[in-house]
Amino acid sequence: NGGGNGRQPHARARRVLMFPLPFQGHINPMLQLADVLHGRGLAVTILHYTGFRNTLDPALRPEFGFVAVPDGVPADVVASGNVVSMIVAMNTTMEASVAFRDVLAAELGLAGERMPRAACLFVDSSLFGAQKAAEELGLPTIALRTGSAACFNCILAYPMLHQNGYLPPEESQLDMPVKELPPLRVRDLFLSSRADHDMLSKFLAKATHAARSYSALVLNTFEALETDELEKIRDEIGIAMVLATGPLHRLSSKTEDTAGRSSNVLPHEDHTCIEWLDTQITGSVLYVSVGSLACMDSGELSEVAWGLANSGQPFLWVVRQDLVPGSDGPCLPKGFDDMVMGRGRVTPWAPQQEVLAHRAVGGFWTHNGWNSTLESVAEGCPMICRPQFADQMMNARYVDAVWGIGFELEGELERNKIGEAILKLMKGSEGEAMRKRAGELKKKVASCFESGGSSLLAINELIDHVSSL
Numbered sequence: 141n142g143g144g145n146g147r148q149p150h151a152r153a154r155r156v157l158m159f160p161l162p163f164q165g166h167i168n169p170m171l172q173l174a175d176v177l178h179g180r181g182l183a184v185t186i187l188h189y190t191g192f193r194n195t196l197d198p199a200l201r202p203e204f205g206f207v208a209v210p211d212g213v214p215a216d217v218v219a220s221g222n223v224v225s226m227i228v229a230m231n232t233t234m235e236a237s238v239a240f241r242d243v244l245a246a247e248l249g250l251a252g253e254r255m256p257r258a259a260c261l262f263v264d265s266s267l268f269g270a271q272k273a274a275e276e277l278g279l280p281t282i283a284l285r286t287g288s289a290a291c292f293n294c295i296l297a298y299p300m301l302h303q304n305g306y307l308p309p310e311e312s313q314l315d316m317p318v319k320e321l322p323p324l325r326v327r328d329l330f331l332s333s334r335a336d337h338d339m340l341s342k343f344l345a346k347a348t349h350a351a352r353s354y355s356a357l358v359l360n361t362f363e364a365l366e367t368d369e370l371e372k373i374r375d376e377i378g379i380a381m382v383l384a385t386g387p388l389h390r391l392s393s394k395t396e397d398t399a400g401r402s403s404n405v406l407p408h409e410d411h412t413c414i415e416w417l418d419t420q421i422t423g424s425v426l427y428v429s430v431g432s433l434a435c436m437d438s439g440e441l442s443e444v445a446w447g448l449a450n451s452g453q454p455f456l457w458v459v460r461q462d463l464v465p466g467s468d469g470p471c472l473p474k475g476f477d478d479m480v481m482g483r484g485r486v487t488p489w490a491p492q493q494e495v496l497a498h499r500a501v502g503g504f505w506t507h508n509g510w511n512s513t514l515e516s517v518a519e520g521c522p523m524i525c526r527p528q529f530a531d532q533m534m535n536a537r538y539v540d541a542v543w544g545i546g547f548e549l550e551g552e553l554e555r556n557k558i559g560e561a562i563l564k565l566m567k568g569s570e571g572e573a574m575r576k577r578a579g580e581l582k583k584k585v586a587s588c589f590e591s592g593g594s595s596l597l598a599i600n601e602l603i604d605h606v607s608s609l
């Protein structure tokens with residue numbers, strides 16, 4: 141389709157193809173961008189992989205077209221849960237076969253009466269294999285980076301980090317400052333397991349190479365948050381248009397046809413926790429979530445449960461069905477419910493943006509995926525940081541050492557330590573100072589979307605650019 145809102149498809153002069161990476165933390169910002177572009181009069185067709193856990197539910201976005209793309213990722217790689225291996229396999233497939241190019245060619249062939257002409261392909265920056273196919277068909281590509289600007293700088297610096305001996309990281313070096321990328325330490329760099337280091341390095345080198353030929357680069361961050369980091373990218377990358385349009389969820393929620401609507405990624409959200417939040421005292425609730433991929437073992441789950449219970453603080457805890465790998469489902473310790481007695485609420489999946497915006501929520505225990513970090517920044521919510529992999533460590537580092545709106549919970553998860561951290565954030569004077577600084581940042585987010593605000597200008601520039609293609 142591509143029309144929506146009762147309009148015929150051809151009422152929209154141009155169409156954009158959008159291709160997200162099939163993980164929640166990547167699908168969300170791409171769809172938020174899609175909502176914004178659609179709200180500005182562009183028709184949208186989403187190209188998507190279907191064989192992954194967090195699948196899109198096309199029924200929830202009837203105004204978009206959806207086209208399934210073969211992923212070519214072997215079943216054992218999907219089953220392994222190794223995200224880097226999966227993404228490498230997706231790109232290898234796109235580079236080695238014509239299947240993706242055929243999908244694109246078919247979409248381009250629809251231009252005319254039934255569909256507006258496709259102006260460009262928006263692609264997740266991790267799906268760089270798509271760019272080559274688009275180029276062969278003369279279709280310009282615009283990349284969306286769903287991570288921070290600091291993260292992209294770190295990726296651009298990978299060759300230097302190798303050359304200067306920071307990578308691959310030795311255990312003994314982890315606390316060493318990376319003086320070329322302050323305030324990062326070796327432990328904060330974009331890392332996966334040591335076993336995957338070569339694969340990750342090659343993958344990042346290809347992604348960086350591809351980044352230099354995009355027609356524009358869009359980042360889900362905002363100028364006031366990462367001023368220096370954005371400037372560095374602009375100096376380094378050599379493409380004319382580097383746009384900071386974030387936080388995208390804020391912009392998309394202002395779009396007429398999406399305001400108040402659920403995310404269209406499965407699993408569906410449990411909205412009853414909002415009713416529960418309505419009954420809680422303002423600023424009293426700690427929201428706890430580790431996003432869509434991070435996991436813990438059953439011992440850690442138990443320590444978190446008792447830490448939350450013993451803290452005496454109200455909490456809303458997202459316990460995903462697959463939070464404890466290798467189990468039939470997470471099992472909370474015996475006696476936990478009696479101990480908590482209605483002071484806490486556990487849910488398999490929450491409407492996170494709504495939760496963070498709720499007046500009752502006063503703190504966020506997060507794994508610091510970039511979306512969660514940015515959503516917390518946008519609501520002025522201070523954080524307990526418990527990063528696990530990829531960009532999460534550096535996001536946590538910025539939360540702590542640059543923005544001063546949270547602190548890291550380090551070392552083993554242990555109930556007493558957890559209880560202390562919760563009280564520090566929710567009741568202590570340090571937590572109060574972090575909340576105040578977070579409140580200041582929240583104001584800066586709001587000003588990004590006011591008339592003349594940086595993210596609004598960036599979106600306008602992006603729309604003009606797409607219209608010129």
Ligand code: UDX
Pocket residue numbers: 163164165166168286287403429430431432433434458488489490491492493508509510511512513515529530531532
């Ligand atoms: C992944 C990586 O882990 C992360 O490091 C990278 O920055 C993006 O990709 P994920 O782990 O899922 O993402 O974390 P995050 O980026 O925070 O995205 C999670 C998304 O799921 C957020 O938009 C959040 O609002 C949403 N969410 C999470 C819910 O809607 N409900 C929940 O209960 C939990």
